[in-house]
Amino acid sequence: MAEITYAQPRSSRVTSISSTMATRADLDSGPTVVVPPASYMASTIPETLAKARTHVDAIVDDETSSSDDESSASVRGVVPNYAFAFDIDGVLLKGGHVIPEAKEAMKYLNGENPDGLKVPYIFVTNGGGKTEQERCLDLSKQLDVAVSPDQFICGHTPMREMAEMYQTVLVVGGDGEKCRVVAEGYGFRDVVTPGDIMKWQAAVTPFRVLTEDEYKNSRDRDFSKINIDAIFVFADSRHWGDDTQIIMDLLLSKNGRMGTLSDTFDEGPPIYFSHNDVVWATNFELNRLGMGALRVFIEALYKDRTGKTLQTATSFGKPQIGTFHYATRVLERWRKDVFGEEGPPQTVYFVGDTPESDIRGTNEFHEHVDEEWYSILVKTGVYQPGTVPRHQPRVIVENVLEAVKHGMERSRKQALQELDELGNGIEASIQK
Numbered sequence: 001m002a003e004i005t006y007a008q009p010r011s012s013r014v015t016s017i018s019s020t021m022a023t024r025a026d027l028d029s030g031p032t033v034v035v036p037p038a039s040y041m042a043s044t045i046p047e048t049l050a051k052a053r054t055h056v057d058a059i060v061d062d063e064t065s066s067s068d069d070e071s072s073a074s075v076r077g078v079v080p081n082y083a084f085a086f087d088i089d090g091v092l093l094k095g096g097h098v099i100p101e102a103k104e105a106m107k108y109l110n111g112e113n114p115d116g117l118k119v120p121y122i123f124v125t126n127g128g129g130k131t132e133q134e135r136c137l138d139l140s141k142q143l144d145v146a147v148s149p150d151q152f153i154c155g156h157t158p159m160r161e162m163a164e165m166y167q168t169v170l171v172v173g174g175d176g177e178k179c180r181v182v183a184e185g186y187g188f189r190d191v192v193t194p195g196d197i198m199k200w201q202a203a204v205t206p207f208r209v210l211t212e213d214e215y216k217n218s219r220d221r222d223f224s225k226i227n228i229d230a231i232f233v234f235a236d237s238r239h240w241g242d243d244t245q246i247i248m249d250l251l252l253s254k255n256g257r258m259g260t261l262s263d264t265f266d267e268g269p270p271i272y273f274s275h276n277d278v279v280w281a282t283n284f285e286l287n288r289l290g291m292g293a294l295r296v297f298i299e300a301l302y303k304d305r306t307g308k309t310l311q312t313a314t315s316f317g318k319p320q321i322g323t324f325h326y327a328t329r330v331l332e333r334w335r336k337d338v339f340g341e342e343g344p345p346q347t348v349y350f351v352g353d354t355p356e357s358d359i360r361g362t363n364e365f366h367e368h369v370d371e372e373w374y375s376i377l378v379k380t381g382v383y384q385p386g387t388v389p390r391h392q393p394r395v396i397v398e399n400v401l402e403a404v405k406h407g408m409e410r411s412r413k414q415a416l417q418e419l420d421e422l423g424n425g426i427e428a429s430i431q432k
């Protein structure tokens with residue numbers, strides 16, 4: 001496999017981006033990139049047009065040329081006025097395996113296309129369970145392309161913003177101690193796992209005994225003296241029964257103290273889920289239950305036990321609008337630091353497989369911002385070809401490579417049309 005090197009940012013940069021800081025004003029600020037690109041600008045309008053036309057003609061006439069001939073070389077360094085955002089499970093990976101077209105799609109975006117264009121892109125997954133750095137390293141190996149944490153958002157990434165809000169938190173989900181490591185890395189001060197509680201009193205979960213490793217890794221705490229201030233479901237639960245038992249104990253408790261029972265059932269800690277996907281795509285032929293299913297399960301249990309609706313559950317991830325604001329900030333920064341372009345791209349092509357999260361989120365975000373967010377649904381994941389998606393994408397394509405080609409082709413045609421209109425307008429004004 002080729003050696004993986006990260007693109008070097010052009011300037012030193014802050015990697016922590018606050019979702020709470022992403023305002024409408026932020027999104028609207030900065031110049032947008034228009035055709036012709038700045039690098040093709042000349043001192044006079046006719047010259048500008050001539051250069052721009054040469055540039056576009058090179059793209060149009062030379063589709064079959066190799067990437068190292070003269071015309072293709074001329075478009076290198078041009079930063080497109082669009083970008084891509086990719087969902088991961090069901091688009092690039094399935095059950096941990098790479099979807100065959102994914103590597104090709106990455107190459108295509110990285111310049112192996114007829115125009116030699118390099119297109120900025122980011123990854124926005126609801127998945128998680130390990131640090132962003134670890135996940136990016138995995139993804140880099142799987143896709144044969146460098147993936148930086150600076151172009152990556154997973155379901156729990158925005159939870160880092162909440163580290164200061166709570167003293168002691170229960171972190172649920174993921175393999176072994178990984179989510180505790182993630183939460184501590186985010187700055188959470190006191191992170192408890194279900195294993196710690198089971199180690200404190202085995203009777204909490206009557207049907208499961210911790211393995212030797214789990215027992216060793218779990219911490220000795222006296223939960224009769226500790227209040228748990230919030231519950232964070234970072235990744236999919238590996239032990240629904242035990243995790244549900246402990247979550248319910250806390251939701252029904254007085255102030256998050258294990259072994260207590262509230263009279264009013266509204267004194268327990270809030271619960272946060274890193275996303276709300278009821279199902280997701282793996283390499284099994286039917287979709288599998290995801291974290292959203294756990295939320296449904298917990299809410300139903302709470303209702304059954306108390307007769308009330310759980311009011312304190314919150315989900316992050318797609319389709320939440322905050323996740324898309326966050327993604328905009330990440331994309332904008334990536335574009336600036338790696339491609340040297342200020343401001344948001346005019347169009348973001350979001351490629352996803354789940355109508356309820358990817359397509360819904362993209363479509364709703366599109367309504368909120370001035371830039372275009374264009375939803376592309378692939379057939380390789382949750383969406384079942386032949387069915388009507390609950391949220392309509394702008395287009396449905398076979399796979400991620402088709403999605404990339406569709407977006408790039410669409411933007412190219414738009415650029416050509418804009419140039420023609422610009423040219424006609426100028427010619428008309430000269431003739432007056």
Ligand code: G3P
Nearest residue numbers: 088089125126127277280
């Ligand atoms: O558990 C992850 C899954 O629900 C969705 O991941 O990449 O499709 O957003 P993704």
Ligand code: MG
Nearest residue numbers: 087089090353
């Ligand atoms: Mg997906």
